[in-house]
Amino acid sequence: MRMGLPESVHRDIRELHLFRDMVESHFADLMRGAYVQNFPPQIQLISEGETSDFLHIILSGSVDLFSTWNKRETSMATVRPISTFILAATIRDAPYLMSARTLTKSRIALIPSQDVRAVFDADNAFARAIVAELAQCYRSMVKAQKDLKLRTSLERLANFLLRQQIQSGGAATFELDFEKRHLAAVLGMTPENLSRAFKGLQPYGVEVDGMQITIADPKDLAGFAKPNPLIDDHST
Amino acid sequence: MRMGLPESVHRDIRELHLFRDMVESHFADLMRGAYVQNFPPQIQLISEGETSDFLHIILSGSVDLFSTWNKRETSMATVRPISTFILAATIRDAPYLMSARTLTKSRIALIPSQDVRAVFDADNAFARAIVAELAQCYRSMVKAQKDLKLRTSLERLANFLLRQQIQSGGAATFELDFEKRHLAAVLGMTPENLSRAFKGLQPYGVEVDGMQITIADPKDLAGFAKPNPLIDDHST
DNA sequence: GCAGAGATTTGATCTGGATCAAATATCGAG
DNA sequence: CTCGATATTTGATCCAGATCAAATCTCTGC
Structure with a gap:
């Protein structure tokens, strides 16, 4: 399954805000360990509590981020192409707070978390892009919270x-x-x-x-x- | 009211994760425009929808972050010393999503948002510290959301x-x-x-x-x- | 095209939590 | 210390939304 990414995928990812401004060689470092996988619907990709092995990028399809506690389950967000998910856990090297499953047939790129953290330490443009992305994620979550409580x-x-x-x-x-x-x-x-x-x-x-x-x-x-x-x- | 910060406050702020690793001269740049103010209880510090003029750091007391919509109000979080709040809005130069009011008599340091953004662009250690802080804030909000929904x-x-x-x-x-x-x-x-x-x-x-x-x-x-x-x- | 599984809708009922009203407790100012 | 304002508790009732049960509807695989 592990193989070099097709050039077209390479380009799609490079166009994301998160990767747009980083040094080419650093981007190549990330792509070297990355791979793409196709998943059928209703496949659980990650489970909350596990530690973050890969930064996920959804290229097509849709993914549900959900969470469970005491036999109850709730949906937290839906992720659509082209964007990353579980960035915060990857950066902090912390356990996932949410689980993820495909809603539809999906194509997903996986970048090893340790590569992301290594490049984060080396590439300032990437670090800044991550700030923008996390601030956005945070603000989305605040909005969701307001929607729910108000x-x-x-x-x-x-x-x-x-x-x-x-x-x-x-x-x-x-x-x-x-x-x-x-x-x-x-x-x-x-x-x-x-x-x-x-x-x-x-x-x-x-x-x-x-x-x-x-x-x-x-x-x-x-x-x-x-x-x-x-x-x-x-x-x- | 505007004046140089007392040396002790200077030190307290410098010890926060957010500022600990940055270059001394950049820290000085931030402190130059900063000031400290004491507020009585129940004073509204910021209102949602306004644009971010200052990064706030609570030195003592406690602050309530709340939000309103259609005449309803809800409390989103309580901020305690020593920590910053509304970092995401400051970094993105975006409108506040939450309002803030003092719960008790509070001492608060204010750093002009434009200074924060300028130093963010110049200081890589600061940019990385902001990533850690935002990831933390994001994860806290996810936890709050799970608490509420589950x-x-x-x-x-x-x-x-x-x-x-x-x-x-x-x-x-x-x-x-x-x-x-x-x-x-x-x-x-x-x-x-x-x-x-x-x-x-x-x-x-x-x-x-x-x-x-x-x-x-x-x-x-x-x-x-x-x-x-x-x-x-x-x-x- | 058809059977069967799963999704959606509808109806009946239940329940957590809100609202309204009033009693009681607590605290700060003088 | 006492008054008055504010916070908390208690009781009664109401309502949004959950749950349970059952009737359609709508796909999908054969």
Whole structure:
């Protein structure tokens, strides 16, 4: 399985903020030990509590970060291409706080954690890029926490739909890109309740047909959802 | 109010992980524009949405990081000496995601954000220390999120008490170091419910007398609380 | 195309925690 | 030390969301 990365993958990774500005030879150091693997859906990639062996980069597909305690399970985030995950554990050489599993067929690049830490010590541009990335991750987590603590499940769904609509181009009708069971877990509710929550948004012009969502009047829905960039804008 | 920092404060700050390894002259650059201010309790220091003017370092007292949306408010974290807060916003030059207010009389050092960013660009040891700090902050937030999503309020209180007991030396009897109203906010419940939650822990040997808590048998309480380092150990 | 497994929806009920109201305790200022 | 303000506790009730049960629906592999 271990082999040199295809040149195209090499280029895709190099374009990530995290690797864009680093010295070429350092980047080559990272790529030397890296490899790419394809995974079927529903494969557990990492388990919380283990120590970090590889920095993961998702090239295609989607990955669920989740966590369990006392037989309960919750979904913490969904990772999409092209981005890294579990960077903090890799850098601190600390145990994973979350587990990861593929949601769909996924292509993932793996870079040995010790290589990442070695290059981090040697390459200042890389160290700075990691700062930017971690600050971003931190802020995303703060936003998620606010979403959860300040909003009801109906409000979380409404804001999620508004974000999703923008992300998929802004058309009135768009597709959910994962199954409702998983959406429920992400929003911190049960599938049954998600189903009812969709009904609860009908008065605000939300129509559901399978995976297809139509928001008749985003203004109307936003009046209820009260989106706020300090919670919903995941880019800053 | 603006003036050179007292030498003792200078030393205290220099000892923080964040500043320990940086070049002396860069540290001096940071201290040049810095100043210290004393605040009475219940003073709002920063408001979410504003852009970051200063990196804050709490020298004594305690500060509540909180957030509001749609007339609701929640407490996100409590900051204690000696540590920094709102580092991520400062580094990214992005709006604060949380507001901050003093809980008690507090002494706080302020370093202009632009100085922090300038030194960050120039000093590699500082950049690396920021990585470690941000990774830590990120992981703390993940733990808080897990605590909230995976546990009931009774379980959160039980684990909080066990952590607090260890932190205050491990004696069976110890003091809460903030008022219950605030503890309720931190644990994500109402004061009324906190009061009932304390009652609910009586069967596990928790006795409450004002601010004084006695845990008769930590083993017994832990049997209920099921503490887990991946949630409760805030040091890794 | 069809069977069967899994996903989603619907209905009924239960429960943790919030809210409202009021009593009691605590603390700081004078 | 006492008053008044604020914090905490207690009781009653309410509500969001979970759980349990069962009825569809929708894929996927054959």
